[in-house]
Amino acid sequence: MSLAVAFDNIEKQFGPVRVLHGVSFDLAPGRIYGLIGENGAGKSTLMKILAGYERPSGGTVSIDGVVKAFTTSRDAEAAGIVLIHQELNLADHLSIVQNMFLGHERRRGLFLDEPAMREAARTRLADVGLHKHPDTRVRDLIVAEKQLVEIAKAMLRDARLLIMDEPTATLTPAETQRLFALMARLKEDGVTIVYISHKLDEVERVTDEVIVMRDGRFVTRGLTAETTRQQMANLMVGREVSDMFPDKPVLADETRVAFKVDNAYVPGWAQNVSFSVRAGEVFGFAGLVGAGRTELFEALIGLRPRTAGRIELDGENINPRNPRAAMEHGITYLSEDRKGRGLHVDMALKDNLTMMTLERYAHPLLDAQAERDALKKAVGDFGIRTGNLASRARMLSGGNQQKLALAKFLHPDPRVIVLDEPTRGVDVGAKRDIYFLIHALAAEGRAVIVISSELIELIGLCHRVAVMRGGQLVATLGPGHLTEERLIAHATGTH
């Protein structure tokens, strides 16, 4: 049942860019390993090699002492190695059950055995805590639900080695808890697990051992019980990481409201939501998955229907019909679904950056040099790590895609900024950079709204935090009242 892995001097190059430089380490069977490292360190690439999605440019992978060169993920799956992708990989137009069995359909005679597939899907969905009918289209799921489908799908494959690439990035504490219980069961069954995460508190909780990578190299490993979170952060970054949160900026004028929403109503998602955000304020939104936060803001910028409500920007009534109109008013919304709505992953970095502000670069012909200069500046300002400025967004590591999305949405220079899960998948060092950036934006007098599932982040960043539950804004907590316990109590309705 158990399975041991040895990486020996693994190299990987994408064209001229070397991303893995002779990585060697091994994994003993039946343990849970935390694989940590900064954005772009090479974690996902190394695991894709193990799971047959990429081929190494040099070096070997051995499984139970035998050198294996998987050419497809199917080969690796046949050997019991299953990867849950960081960037969700589902076919949107297919149903949950079709996605789960894609390429592994069960048949009875000539026909698909749909009842059997549906039944198996239902069991696995229950295991991960997703209570949706297996025939629901994936397109109709929210990001966290898609993540749970990915996990349930992997569970069908009877893995002996399971690689989870940031599986909890979109999950809330309750779902994360359930996932950890599932991991404990798998471990008891002898499954080896590689757990990649930037949430170091989770790495501390669930792993037996941590392995640190930096700049495409293996740095060190150690027992989790003997490594503090601070040590993990320092090892990842290669220096001392201090004070994650800057001091909250002082509001220039406590009474100046920049953005006001009255009685917003979003069919199926939000009722009677009212709040106001002052100029220079960082205003948070907490809540469980499905509480309606994302849908509320999608409706406010015209991405989905809103049947009632009044929006005021600097005292002026506005009614944006689509995101572009919202942006012209000076409101920008960075989606939590960066692959679906944030970035065009098959386009070049520079085209992503300037897409929303093309008029600045067209006089009337596109000034490609100015676009390239803007990209160079953004890469510097946001610390985007890329070996090649001409590459496509798809080639950036997950965290670096997030930084590019931020750069893109802030490029139009908005007055009201809504950031939905702005640090999802971002490493500790870059997280701190984003926190400082958010405070700098607020200090310039903008209103910044942060939707986040990380309570520590909301508490550290925001002046006030609104809590949504079941489509209603149930509480707004300000200075002196911002604690994890209170936020959880309001979010779950147990206060």
Ligand SMILES: Nc1ncnc2c1ncn2[C@@H]1O[C@H](COP(=O)(O)OP(=O)(O)OP(=O)(O)O)[C@@H](O)[C@H]1O
């Ligand atoms: N197909 C590709 N073409 C070119 N470069 C690539 C490709 N895939 C990955 N890279 C580069 O390889 C490096 C390592 O990326 P990888 O995705 O392995 O990082 P990671 O450690 O998983 O980071 P993160 O924490 O952000 O997910 C990055 O610099 C990335 O830009």
Ligand SMILES: [Mg+2]
């Ligand atoms: Mg990755």
